[in-house]
Amino acid sequence: MTPRTEAAGMVEEKGWISADDMARHTGHKRVLCLIAWLLVGLVLLDSYLVPLPGRGNLLVSLFSLALIGSLTLTRLFLKNFQMKASLDLALLLVYLVAVCWFTGKADSPFVPVIYLILMATSLILGRRTTYLMAGLAVACYFLLLAGASPSFMGNITGHLIRVVPFVLMAHVGAMLSGEAEGARADVERLSLTDDLTGLNNMRSFETLALQQEKISRRYGTPFAICMLDADNLKQINDRYGHLAGTELIKWTARIIKANIRESDVAARFGGDEFIVMYNDHDRDQIRPAVERIVRAMDNCPFSYEGELIDCTLSAGIASYPADGGDLKSVVKQADLAMYRSKRMGKNRVSLAGSGEKDAG
Known part of the structure; x- marks a missing residue:
């Protein structure tokens, strides 16, 4: 197998x-x-x-x-x-x-x-x-x-x-x-599962991710972690109300589910932040897939009370074993890469350890 x-x-x-x-x-x-x-x-x-x-x-x-x-x-x-x-x-x-x-x-x-x-x-x-x-x-x-x-x-x-x-x-x-x-x-x-988005919650994600970590150690194969965060949740909450922010979170989950494989594991990390594990791929291999998610979010505003609201995502990617020797380290590096994307102007993808300014 x-x-x-x-x-x-x-x-x-x-x-x-x-x-x-x-x-x-x-x-x-x-x-x-x-x-x-x-x-x-x-x-x-x-x-x-x-x-x-x-x-x-x-x-x-x-x-x-x-x-x-x-x-x-x-x-x-x-x-x-x-x-x-x-x-x-x-x-x-x-x-x-x-x-x-x-x-x-x-x-x-x-x-x-x-x-x-x-x-x-x-x-x-x-x-x-x-x-x-x-x-x-x-x-x-x-x-x-x-x-x-x-x-x-x-x-x-x-x-x-x-x-x-x-x-x-x-x-x-x-x-x-x-x-x-x-x-x-x-x-x-x-x-x-997360009752708002239907994605895995962090309990099930951690269980699946730790299993994948064991498989990667056994077979010497990589896995990649992607962290994604909505760029303008606060502004949407302030302008349209918190119900609109809730719809943004649901819409983000739909975009993610539509652009990942069945074997990938996605979860709501908390608030408007999401995490995806890509099995058997490193950060460079899954970068195009993450860019598709970011582009899809940018190109597809969601509807709230008859009005189309624009929204974007910032993403960071890290992989095992290049960016860490265990799941916790890889998640931390992906999170840092995601915040680098925000600092560099949002609506983009950053790779852990690359220092790359814009991949979006």
Whole structure:
């Protein structure tokens, strides 16, 4: 895998939240283990207190051992969490049906545990798998009814009514799971993005940038940091009001997003200041791209209350390893270069350490 591909993968796949996913998967594994051990414990206790006829107790014990063994094997040999959880829940359902067959079939005291399995499926695996599991649960329940009643076909309507709660439980669980997942995604997005511009906030930028720094050290490749600052925010605020200044910040973010690659990482640094990391390029290579941003801002005034307002940007560029041996040093040099652009008349690009007066 090339450095650029690896860096782009982090941006597109949002690799910085993998730790949170891992924590949720760990919690879900605990839930499945708890359900399995409680179910096995209750089944064995029930068979001890109320001995089953014939070889029922022996078969139930063998089923319990087979379940524990199967769950152990899935944890040892399956790495994909979705596949592992799906198989575990299916095994729990098969085990439950086998136990119910020997403890009263459709009248078994363990039949309500189906609701617990369906709810766990909805919380862990989402809507589609929940509906599939609900269909499997209904089929298993009809199997138990057929085994318990010779007049199964004669009372098909009554039996259908008895499985409606399974379908309702699956549907409600899937809806609640979808709402919870949507809320979690919104919270996650808000924690990683700037709510005004939609760009990364500095928390997510720093995480991604530090990852890129590690990649650059490993492969010996450069990266460049560009600092950009709106030149006339104060004047716009004084003349048009702070709402116009807010629109300027939003417009600047749009200009930046329209002129960078998907693999580049842009963030709002603070106020009207922005930062962009260009992966696998040094300062001279990305200078034309930054100049495009500056020109686009100069050539495209933004509209506020029916009036077009002109605005410009000052930019500074520094790169690793030419301008610093770590991310912090490179950012500092890019910031100094940006302020050099302001001192030299604004609306231009300056390179760190070059002493160049005007690149705009």
